[in-house]
Amino acid sequence: MLRLLGLIAAVLVAGASIADDRQAGYYYPQITSEESFDRVVRSGEGAGKTVRIDFVNVLTTAQLEAPESPRFVFYAKGEGAETLILTALDDEVFSTIYRARAILAQLTVSVRKGGFFQSEDLQYVATFYDLLQLLQFDELIITDGETWSHRVAFIR
Numbered sequence: 001m002l003r004l005l006g007l008i009a010a011v012l013v014a015g016a017s018i019a020d021d022r023q024a025g026y027y028y029p030q031i032t033s034e035e036s037f038d039r040v041v042r043s044g045e046g047a048g049k050t051v052r053i054d055f056v057n058v059l060t061t062a063q064l065e066a067p068e069s070p071r072f073v074f075y076a077k078g079e080g081a082e083t084l085i086l087t088a089l090d091d092e093v094f095s096t097i098y099r100a101r102a103i104l105a106q107l108t109v110s111v112r113k114g115g116f117f118q119s120e121d122l123q124y125v126a127t128f129y130d131l132l133q134l135l136q137f138d139e140l141i142i143t144d145g146e147t148w149s150h151r152v153a154f155i156r
Contacts, residue, residue, distance in 0.1 A: 022075060027077060027141075028085060028145065028149040029054035029143060029145075029147060031141075032148040032150065034153065035152055035153070036155050037129045037133065038154075039133070041122055042091065049082075052082070052136070052137060053076060056074050056076045056084070059074045060073070060074065070089060071088065072094065073087055082138040083140075083141060083144070086100070086103075086142045086146045089145070093144070094145075104128050104129075105128075110124075111127070111130070136154075138153070140147040140154070
Protein backbone atom coordinates (compact mmCIF):
# COMPACT_ATOMS: atom_id res chain seq x y z
CA MET A 1 0.00 0.00 0.00
CA LEU A 2 2.86 2.41 0.75
CA ARG A 3 4.24 1.79 -2.73
CA LEU A 4 0.83 2.72 -4.16
CA LEU A 5 0.87 5.94 -2.15
CA GLY A 6 4.33 6.81 -3.42
CA LEU A 7 3.20 6.25 -7.00
CA ILE A 8 0.13 8.42 -6.45
CA ALA A 9 2.31 11.19 -5.04
CA ALA A 10 4.66 10.89 -8.03
CA VAL A 11 1.73 11.20 -10.42
CA LEU A 12 0.55 14.31 -8.56
CA VAL A 13 3.98 15.95 -8.67
CA ALA A 14 4.47 15.06 -12.36
CA GLY A 15 1.86 16.89 -12.81
CA ALA A 16 -15.97 18.41 -19.56
CA SER A 17 -18.72 18.41 -17.71
CA ILE A 18 -21.03 15.70 -16.26
CA ALA A 19 -20.78 12.38 -18.11
CA ASP A 20 -22.69 12.03 -21.32
CA ASP A 21 -25.93 10.11 -20.99
CA ARG A 22 -24.49 7.63 -23.48
CA GLN A 23 -22.17 6.37 -20.72
CA ALA A 24 -25.13 5.55 -18.48
CA GLY A 25 -26.57 2.26 -19.58
CA TYR A 26 -23.25 1.16 -21.08
CA TYR A 27 -20.57 1.60 -18.41
CA TYR A 28 -22.96 1.80 -15.47
CA PRO A 29 -26.69 1.75 -14.68
CA GLN A 30 -28.61 5.03 -14.83
CA ILE A 31 -27.67 7.48 -12.07
CA THR A 32 -29.92 6.90 -9.06
CA SER A 33 -28.39 9.46 -6.67
CA GLU A 34 -25.89 12.29 -6.76
CA GLU A 35 -24.03 14.82 -4.67
CA SER A 36 -21.64 17.73 -5.18
CA PHE A 37 -18.20 18.13 -3.67
CA ASP A 38 -17.14 21.76 -3.72
CA ARG A 39 -14.33 22.00 -1.19
CA VAL A 40 -10.93 22.92 -2.62
CA VAL A 41 -8.04 22.35 -0.22
CA ARG A 42 -5.50 23.39 -2.86
CA SER A 43 -5.75 24.22 -6.53
CA GLY A 44 -4.59 21.47 -8.86
CA GLU A 45 -2.14 23.00 -11.32
CA GLY A 46 -1.43 21.04 -14.47
CA ALA A 47 -3.47 17.92 -13.77
CA GLY A 48 -4.59 17.04 -17.28
CA LYS A 49 -5.70 13.92 -19.09
CA THR A 50 -2.27 12.26 -18.91
CA VAL A 51 -2.04 12.69 -15.13
CA ARG A 52 -5.56 11.31 -14.63
CA ILE A 53 -4.85 8.28 -16.83
CA ASP A 54 -1.54 7.67 -15.03
CA PHE A 55 -3.41 7.82 -11.71
CA VAL A 56 -5.89 5.15 -12.87
CA ASN A 57 -3.00 3.04 -14.20
CA VAL A 58 -1.27 3.24 -10.79
CA LEU A 59 -4.45 2.13 -8.99
CA THR A 60 -5.02 -0.72 -11.44
CA THR A 61 -1.42 -1.93 -11.33
CA ALA A 62 -1.47 -1.98 -7.52
CA GLN A 63 -4.69 -4.01 -7.54
CA LEU A 64 -3.37 -6.50 -10.09
CA GLU A 65 -0.11 -6.95 -8.15
CA ALA A 66 -1.94 -7.67 -4.89
CA PRO A 67 -2.27 -11.34 -3.90
CA GLU A 68 -6.09 -11.25 -3.93
CA SER A 69 -8.30 -10.60 -6.94
CA PRO A 70 -9.73 -7.08 -7.21
CA ARG A 71 -13.30 -6.66 -5.98
CA PHE A 72 -13.76 -3.33 -7.76
CA VAL A 73 -12.12 -1.47 -10.61
CA PHE A 74 -11.38 2.15 -11.43
CA TYR A 75 -11.36 3.46 -14.98
CA ALA A 76 -11.52 6.88 -16.61
CA LYS A 77 -13.80 7.90 -19.45
CA GLY A 78 -14.50 11.02 -21.45
CA GLU A 79 -12.47 12.90 -24.00
CA GLY A 80 -10.19 14.30 -21.30
CA ALA A 81 -10.51 11.27 -18.99
CA GLU A 82 -12.43 13.58 -16.65
CA THR A 83 -14.91 10.96 -15.39
CA LEU A 84 -13.60 8.39 -12.91
CA ILE A 85 -15.79 5.29 -12.65
CA LEU A 86 -15.60 2.90 -9.69
CA THR A 87 -17.42 -0.37 -10.40
CA ALA A 88 -17.93 -3.37 -8.12
CA LEU A 89 -16.95 -6.74 -9.55
CA ASP A 90 -19.08 -8.85 -7.23
CA ASP A 91 -22.51 -8.62 -5.64
CA GLU A 92 -21.31 -8.00 -2.10
CA VAL A 93 -18.63 -5.31 -2.13
CA PHE A 94 -20.95 -2.44 -3.14
CA SER A 95 -24.29 -3.97 -2.23
CA THR A 96 -25.14 -0.52 -0.80
CA ILE A 97 -23.84 3.01 -1.31
CA TYR A 98 -22.70 2.87 2.32
CA ARG A 99 -20.32 -0.01 1.59
CA ALA A 100 -18.99 1.87 -1.42
CA ARG A 101 -18.38 4.91 0.78
CA ALA A 102 -16.54 2.67 3.24
CA ILE A 103 -14.13 1.74 0.43
CA LEU A 104 -13.64 5.44 -0.30
CA ALA A 105 -12.99 6.07 3.40
CA GLN A 106 -10.37 3.33 3.33
CA LEU A 107 -8.77 4.97 0.31
CA THR A 108 -8.77 8.25 2.26
CA VAL A 109 -6.52 6.62 4.87
CA SER A 110 -4.07 5.72 2.12
CA VAL A 111 -4.14 9.25 0.73
CA ARG A 112 -3.49 10.78 4.13
CA LYS A 113 -0.45 8.56 4.68
CA GLY A 114 1.08 9.63 1.38
CA GLY A 115 4.09 11.89 1.28
CA PHE A 116 2.36 14.49 -0.89
CA PHE A 117 -0.39 15.23 1.61
CA GLN A 118 2.04 15.18 4.53
CA SER A 119 4.45 17.58 2.80
CA GLU A 120 1.50 19.91 2.07
CA ASP A 121 0.24 19.56 5.68
CA LEU A 122 -3.06 18.11 4.45
CA GLN A 123 -2.84 14.68 6.11
CA TYR A 124 -5.48 15.56 8.72
CA VAL A 125 -7.99 17.15 6.36
CA ALA A 126 -7.57 15.61 2.89
CA THR A 127 -9.93 12.92 1.64
CA PHE A 128 -10.00 10.73 -1.44
CA TYR A 129 -12.44 13.24 -2.90
CA ASP A 130 -9.84 15.98 -2.32
CA LEU A 131 -7.32 13.93 -4.28
CA LEU A 132 -9.76 13.57 -7.17
CA GLN A 133 -10.42 17.31 -6.99
CA LEU A 134 -6.66 18.00 -7.19
CA LEU A 135 -6.42 15.70 -10.20
CA GLN A 136 -9.20 17.80 -11.76
CA PHE A 137 -11.70 15.01 -12.32
CA ASP A 138 -15.12 16.46 -13.13
CA GLU A 139 -16.97 13.57 -11.53
CA LEU A 140 -16.79 10.19 -9.86
CA ILE A 141 -19.39 7.54 -10.67
CA ILE A 142 -19.70 4.78 -8.05
CA THR A 143 -21.78 1.76 -9.03
CA ASP A 144 -22.62 -1.76 -7.99
CA GLY A 145 -22.57 -2.52 -11.71
CA GLU A 146 -26.11 -3.83 -11.65
CA THR A 147 -28.83 -1.69 -10.09
CA TRP A 148 -27.53 1.67 -8.89
CA SER A 149 -25.04 4.41 -9.72
CA HIS A 150 -24.08 7.41 -7.61
CA ARG A 151 -22.53 10.53 -9.12
CA VAL A 152 -20.19 12.85 -7.21
CA ALA A 153 -19.73 16.10 -9.14
CA PHE A 154 -16.56 18.04 -8.34
CA ILE A 155 -17.24 21.76 -8.36
CA ARG A 156 -14.21 24.00 -8.87
